[in-house]
Amino acid sequence: MITWSNLDTLPSYKKMLSLKGQVKLAEVLGNADAAKRVAEYSVPMAAGLKYNYAAKQVNEQILSVLSDLAKEAQLVEKFEALYNGEVVNTGEKRMVLHQLTRGQLGKDVMADGKNKRDFYVKIQKDIADFANKVHNGELVNEKGEKYTSVCQIGIGGSDLGPRAMYLALENWAKANNTFKMSANFISNVDPDDAASVLASIDISKTIFILVSKSGTTLETLTNESFVKDAIKKAGCEVSKHMIAVTSETSPLVGNPDYMACFFMDDYIGGRYSSTSAVGGAILSLAFGPEVFAQFLDGASEADKTAKEADIRKNPALLDALIGVYERNAQEYPATAILPYSQALSRFPAHLQQLDMESNGKSVNRDGKPISYVTGPVIFGEPGTNGQHSFYQLLHQGTDITPLQFIAFNNNQTGKDVVIEDSTSQKKLCANVVAQIVAFACGKADADPNKSFAGERPSSLIYADALTPKTLGALLAHFENKVMFQGFTWNINSFDQEGVQLGKKLAKAVLSKNYDGALKAYSSFFGL
Numbered sequence: 001m002i003t004w005s006n007l008d009t010l011p012s013y014k015k016m017l018s019l020k021g022q023v024k025l026a027e028v029l030g031n032a033d034a035a036k037r038v039a040e041y042s043v044p045m046a047a048g049l050k051y052n053y054a055a056k057q058v059n060e061q062i063l064s065v066l067s068d069l070a071k072e073a074q075l076v077e078k079f080e081a082l083y084n085g086e087v088v089n090t091g092e093k094r095m096v097l098h099q100l101t102r103g104q105l106g107k108d109v110m111a112d113g114k115n116k117r118d119f120y121v122k123i124q125k126d127i128a129d130f131a132n133k134v135h136n137g138e139l140v141n142e143k144g145e146k147y148t149s150v151c152q153i154g155i156g157g158s159d160l161g162p163r164a165m166y167l168a169l170e171n172w173a174k175a176n177n178t179f180k181m182s183a184n185f186i187s188n189v190d191p192d193d194a195a196s197v198l199a200s201i202d203i204s205k206t207i208f209i210l211v212s213k214s215g216t217t218l219e220t221l222t223n224e225s226f227v228k229d230a231i232k233k234a235g236c237e238v239s240k241h242m243i244a245v246t247s248e249t250s251p252l253v254g255n256p257d258y259m260a261c262f263f264m265d266d267y268i269g270g271r272y273s274s275t276s277a278v279g280g281a282i283l284s285l286a287f288g289p290e291v292f293a294q295f296l297d298g299a300s301e302a303d304k305t306a307k308e309a310d311i312r313k314n315p316a317l318l319d320a321l322i323g324v325y326e327r328n329a330q331e332y333p334a335t336a337i338l339p340y341s342q343a344l345s346r347f348p349a350h351l352q353q354l355d356m357e358s359n360g361k362s363v364n365r366d367g368k369p370i371s372y373v374t375g376p377v378i379f380g381e382p383g384t385n386g387q388h389s390f391y392q393l394l395h396q397g398t399d400i401t402p403l404q405f406i407a408f409n410n411n412q413t414g415k416d417v418v419i420e421d422s423t424s425q426k427k428l429c430a431n432v433v434a435q436i437v438a439f440a441c442g443k444a445d446a447d448p449n450k451s452f453a454g455e456r457p458s459s460l461i462y463a464d465a466l467t468p469k470t471l472g473a474l475l476a477h478f479e480n481k482v483m484f485q486g487f488t489w490n491i492n493s494f495d496q497e498g499v500q501l502g503k504k505l506a507k508a509v510l511s512k513n514y515d516g517a518l519k520a521y522s523s524f525f526g527l
Contacts (some may be wrong), residue, residue, distance in 0.1 A: 001075050001253040004365055006490045007328070008372050012069040019065060020329045025056040025440035026454050037127070043315045045461070046301030046472035051315040052460040055440045056402075057320050057330065060250050067240065067311050069223055069488070075317060076309050078487045079480075083303075085109035085116075090365045090449045091495035098272035098479070101471070104299035105307065108417045119265075120276070124296075127262050127280045128289030130243075134207065135180050135288065139259075142240045143438075147207050149186040150285045153227060153276070154211030155219045156499075157270020158245075159187035160353050161475075162279045165295070166286055168471050171343060172412040173287045183286045186227070189219040194226045203234040208242045209281050213264055215250030216520040218503070228257070242524035245277045271493055272479060275299050275472070298472025306480040316480035319459065323481070324488050326457065327376055327400045333399060336390075337380030339406040340432045347406075348380030351478055358482045363510065365492050374489045376402075379469055383407075384431050395439065395452055402460035403439060410465045436460060469513075 007013050028037055034054075041054035056068075070076070082088045083105040085095050099105055101120045109116045133139045137146050151160055163185045173179040180492035184201060184328070186194045208227055212220045232236050243260040254263050262277040269324040273279065275296055284292045311321060326332045335355075339349040359375030381389065383405075394401055407429060414421040435458075442454020461477070463470050486493030507515050509522050 001076055004490055005073070006364055006370055006372075007073070007082055007488055008370075010069060010072045012065050013328075014071050015065045015327050016062070016069060016325060019062050020331075021057075022062065023059050024455065025055060025057060025124075025457065026442060028059075029055060029437065030128075030441050038419070043242075043312060043318060045315045045473060045477060046305055047298040047467075047469045048289070049461055049473055049477070051319060051320060051465045051477075052462070053318070054328075055458045056111050056407045056438050057455070057457045057458070058322060058325065061326065063311070066318075067323060069324075070309075070311055070317060070321060071098070072487050073174060074323060075226040075487050076307065078316070078343050079306060079483065080106060082483070083109075087112070089492060089494035090490045091497065092266070094494070095267045096269075096272075096494050098275065099303045099476075100341050101268065102296040102476075103303060105303055112265070113265070116265075119263075123263055124280055124289075125275050127277060127284050128292075130260055130262075131180075131281075131289050132225060134285060142237050142259070144445075145202065145205060145220075147181065147203050147204040149182045149184065150207045150209060150282055151186060151201065151227075152209045153186045153220055153223050154209075155189075155217065156188045157273050157353065158211035159185055159276055160346070160350045161271065161274035162282050163187075163477070164344070164350040165274050165279055165283060165471065167346050168343045168466060169283070169291065169295075169468055170284075171289065172467060173289075175413045178288050178291050179376060180288055183282055186223050187219075189222050189251040190225065192419075194223050194230075195262055198227070198230045201243070203231055204236050206241060207285065208251065209245060209285075211245045211251070211278055212244060213247050213266070213270075213523045215246050215318075215325075217290045218507070219375075233514065245281050265484070269496070271350075271357055274350075274475060287468075294468035295472040298467075298469035299476035300472075301469075302473040302476035302480065306476075306484075315483050316477050318479045319477070320484035320488065322487055323376070323402070325375075328372055331373075332376065332402050333373075334377035334379065334401045336386075336401050336403045337378060338386055338403055338427050338435075339380070339408070340383040341406065341411075341466055343412055344380050344406060348382075349476075350381070350471055351379040354478060355482050357496045357499070359486050359489065359491060360498060361491040361493075370490070372489070374491055375485070383429065383435070387431065387435070394456060398524040400456055403435075403456065405432055405436060405460045405462075406460055407460065407462045408465050409462070412466060419433070432460070440460070 038054040042052045044050050082096050083099050084107050089096050102116050177472050178407050184197045186197050210224050212383045228238050231241050236256045241260050242260045245262050246252045248263050266279050268276050311318045337351050355378045364370050413427050416425055439456035442452035445451040482498055
């Protein structure tokens with residue numbers, strides 16, 4: 001029987017707190033046995049990825065306690081309950097089914113009078129059929145011309161995840177002859193966003209994808225009107241240029257302005273929706289349905305590893321538990337995501353939403369206040385750009401920030417140049433290695449301004465190359481990590497009430513139903 005208990009009620013929690021500061025990275029990585037630790041503190045992931053945590057402040061005793069914590073908190077059992085269709089989203093009283101979009105992990109899940117796995121497979125097939133018709137010229141614009149670009153209109157999870165995934169695979173697709181259509185994204189209600197994108201594309205050859213589960217999202221519908229107006233001004237028919245990703249009960253269904261609708265449901269949160277129709281439509285149109293299928297295969301492989309009870313065989317669970325140790329025992333307030341791959345330029349932004357919107361909670365699953373910290377602040381940028389920006393604070397600032405490096409042996413395009421006896425890619429990888437050791441071991445110097453304290457923990461996720469399959473596995477790894485951490489903290493990682501208050505107050509301002517501070521600040525903008 002599964003029990004949902006606050007973290008601080010578990011015996012292993014107090015043991016974990018007592019082990020704070022036990023490991024000194026300069027000692028374990030600055031001696032003759034360092035190579036042995038680097039080799040042993042490594043776990044295979046899905047799709048050829050590996051997770052190395054040798055530069056984390058853990059040892060066998062800490063790992064043993066974390067393993068006990070996983071058992072006491074019943075983390076794997078809670079995941080099993082989730083994928084078998086139990087209602088784990090207590091805030092909205094819903095099942096959580098994003099893993100089901102990429103594979104069957106357990107028993108059949110029935111909802112809304114249908115088998116949900118069959119439902120998601122059908123949507124994927126419908127999108128693939130539509131994309132193939134666009135690519136082979138069966139579906140054309142009002143002039144009989146083929147479409148050459150696609151543009152997604154959405155915000156939050158309807159933008160960040162799909163945008164990050166598109167950018168991650170754009171160069172790979174071009175190098176592997178699977179690039180079909182260029183993609184753009186409109187998300188911000190700031191009219192400059194839509195205006196800039198529309199000015200850069202040929203509207204007459206573009207398919208716009210409106211993504212809104214309810215069909216009533218204010219920012220998205222505002223941009224929809226902006227885009228429709230631009231389509232008409234370009235002398236085009238709206239119905240030849242728009243499709244929707246929405247729910248089956250949305251007012252967008254049956255709207256003659258849309259030539260097709262692909263469905264999502266309430267069981268998949270926006271930040272978890274990249275493997276649903278939200279990501280599927282734009283990725284299938286941009287790169288082809290086969291590439292999207294490979295992406296799903298990688299995510300499915302990662303989900304299967306998340307079922308393992310042994311934390312040494314479950315990289316998402318291990319990563320999650322080390323993160324809990326860093327947050328609750330080490331009291332580190334933030335985590336930096338540092339991909340040494342330009343293709344992952346927007347991946348940190350997606351993970352920022354995934355993690356902070358999921359685990360930025362101060363009450364438990366029953367709505368009762370908790371007395372321990374939960375999700376960290378997430379931020380990041382691609383290396384080596386970040387090295388010339390915020391790494392100064394990471395190396396010598398007063399706070400310690402754990403780091404998660406992501407790197408690949410090879411780039412996506414195969415194009416490179418040799419300068420001073422090494423390629424650009426080798427230089428990139430050399431910087432990853434150097435930063436891990438520099439953060440961990442530091443450097444003493446007679447000049448305090450040049451002294452590095454070290455003891456900055458990091459992990460490394462790496463593979464041969466970033467492909468659709470490795471990207472899917474990478475995405476699912478972090479989704480599952482966030483899930484396991486939410487279970488550990490006994491919070492609901494699948495609602496986001498924190499985004500609602502601002503929306504309500506903005507509507508009050510626009511309707512002039514305000515007084516006090518709202519009215520005072522509104523006067524600054526003529527509202």
